[in-house]
């Protein structure tokens with residue numbers, strides 16, 4: 001395991017992902033963890049992440065020199081680079097100048113880190129002060145205008161560092177530099193593959209569950225499907241999956257999910273049709289937050305009942321259901337302050353609505369994985385691409401894509417319009433280019449139109465195609481006009497209640513991706 005010591009920058013997860021992409025398993029530890037604890041885990045290497053802009057910044061975390069005394073290979077990035085320099089006897093100049101963004105870098109000594117990479121390259125910088133003299137024993141290998149010492153290495157001690165961010169895509173050869181550290185300096189081997197993960201997880205799940213039974217709530221999304229498929233592979237039909245159909249899914253989606261899961265995993269799947277219950281609870285409600293609360297509450301109620309039924313059925317056969325499968329991912333674990341072996345507050349919170357007498361132990365087979373790894377595990381397990389590559393879809397479903405009250409008729413209108421948009425986007429092979437494209441029905445708005453010889457008085461639908469890396473920020477996707485034209489023509493021709501198609505050209509921020 002390569003441990004990424006997180007000095008509080010948002011880059012730590014990205015670094016861990018890039019290390020895994022190189023084929024080496026990596027986890028994140030907060031910089032507050034004492035060095036003894038870090039070394040006790042016998043890391044294959046340690047990477048010090050970025051953090052505050054300078055070691056002189058107020059409250060900048062210090063690095064305990066003991067970290068470098070155990071002979072573990074170490075790589076410092078940005079702040080981690082400065083901290084490493086200072087701890088080992090180099091000098092960090094308190095310049096107060098900032099270097100930010102794409103920056104030209106000159107390689108002065110090829111060494112191991114840069115190998116035969118070009119002498120001039122563009123790197124991503126984000127720092128205040130800079131290392132002015134390397135620690136004894138280190139060779140300076142690169143320089144930039146704002147960072148006289150932009151990279152250094154001590155091959156004998158297997159230590160190296162860079163002032164720039166090799167983990168971001170803006171750094172042209174970043175991944176190669178990182179791999180040079182891992183393989184040519186630290187001497188590690190590639191061993192992290194998703195087929196190993198499947199084998200290890202299946203074994204771990206068998207060990208945890210033994211011959212008892214487990215329950216899993218499927219949402220239709222990637223995470224719960226992959227988690228279920230893994231557990232199913234481990235314990236077969238002792239896993240029962242529950243899918244709550246809230247009646248707010250897109251056209252054909254529930255049936256597709258049923259087919260995909262039944263066919264591929266053969267899991268025991270119970271679909272609970274609760275659409276009537278959800279619609280009654282939503283009657284007369286148009287406030288977005290209110291809708292979300294109602295849908296969340298009803299979901300817990302329905303799932304609780306289904307879980308009680310599953311437990312009762314098992315008991316009738318003299319068996320118990322002790323485990324609940326959750327698709328918790330590594331970023332959730334990191335963000336809720338957890339790590340390997342620590343309790344994960346967030347996922348417990350997710351099942352917080354279950355009553356006292358339904359006590360389950362959590363099974364979280366994805367809690368060490370990033371999203372792209374989960375997709376790969378899904379592929380390894382034979383899940384179809386349409387499921388593994390599924391774009392994000394909100395839990396409350398179409399309920400938050402109807403601006404106004406949610407009714408069966410309005411859902412039907414939105415479903416038909418949405419199906420056309422999805423069909424045309426797929427036909428134009430745009431699925432992988434867009435992050436998602438919500439179609440929103442403005443149910444309380446009507447406008448005048450003309451069709452054939454007659455006046456129409458219908459509703460607008462909004463197309464909201466967005467491009468994004470992580471949904472935190474997004475831009476509207478510049479879809480080709482001919483695709484937009486086809487979607488518009490087809491929706492207004494085929495969905496008689498809709499007489500206008502409009503395009504949302506707002507980025508996030510200020511707009512959110514969903515309208516509610």
Ligand code: XMP
Pocket residue numbers: 292392393394395396436471508511512513514515516
């Ligand atoms: P916003 O609208 O906040 O959406 O920009 C960001 C991303 O989150 C999805 N989303 C949700 N997903 N439950 C979910 O599981 C929700 O309540 C929910 N609300 C928004 C949205 O589709 C987008 O990908």
